[in-house]
Amino acid sequence: MQEIPKEGKYIYGIIRHTDSEDFGPIGIGGRGDNVYCVSYKNISAVVSNSPIIQYQARRVHMIAHQRVLEEVMKKFTVLPVRFSTISEHNNDDGILRILEKEYDKFSNLLDKMDGKKELGLKILAHETPIYESIIEKYEEIRTLRDKLMNLPPDKTHYQRMKIGEMVAEALKKETENYKNTILDVLNPLTVDVKINDNYGELMILNVAFLIKNSNEPAFDQAVKELDEKYGLFMTFKYVGTLPPYNFVHLVINIKGI
Secondary structure, three states: OOOOOOEEEEEEEEEOOOOOOEEEOOOOOOOOOOEEEEEEOOEEEEEEEEEOOOOOOOHHHHHHHHHHHHHHHOOOOEEEEOOOOEEOOOOOHHHHHHHHHOHHHHHHHHHHHOOEEEEEEEEEEOHHHHHHHHHHHOHHHHHHHHHHOOOOHHHOHHHHHHHHHHHHHHHHHHHHHHHHHHHHHHHHHOOEEEEOOOOOOOEEEEEEEEEEHHHHHHHHHHHHHHHHHHOOOEEEEEEEEEOOOOOOOEOOOOOOO
16 A cells, blocks of 8 residues: 655745735645745745655646746745755644744845846747858858859768858857847846856857846847847747746755754
8 A cells, every 4th residue: 555645835935924825726736735825024935735745847846836936926026945845844833943044044035136036038040041141241151152052962072061060160159149249238237147058059048137127128128129130030038027046046954844
């Protein structure tokens, strides 16, 4: 007979709040567990009941975790806690002890993040236009390509490989130029920037920005103008508002508490 896991408290995030708060039956795990606040002084943990298990980083669980944070963010600045953090107490006592022990750290981080939000931007080059622009811009590549156009492929294998290498190098240079130009426009409007790894040779930029709420209209306008300027060559995937995942790495030690 399979053992039924014990019950604990799943911790989603930390907010600046003193009163009780009910976010509805949206807890992780699909059981309809209520999400609510446990408060200590002027900070609160956002929690729900949950079996004490290690949630796998599957889409259904990640979306449930994020859905709670997005609901909380409608009213509060939130410090996102690492996915699948569960207090091993089936009451609020363990949560209160965590808040008491980590009060200064949580409070300072909340002050730092107050009035700010994370926005994400991914920029991907359009393959055909970007390659055409490289052929047009780089005379050496264009000249060599033109020489080979009417020659049989089997006789020009190494020359074509050489063109491929030259184009790849030019693409790398051009995407770096675009990236720096775009960041030069957007960085002055931000508090902090986190550049993440690209995936695929056509990705120009994968970046998270921490901005003041008051700067959001200006930032939106700047992204819009960049999109209008470079839209022929690239796609802008602009996402917000997000919990500050890239700027707050909140790992709570729940053992022995």
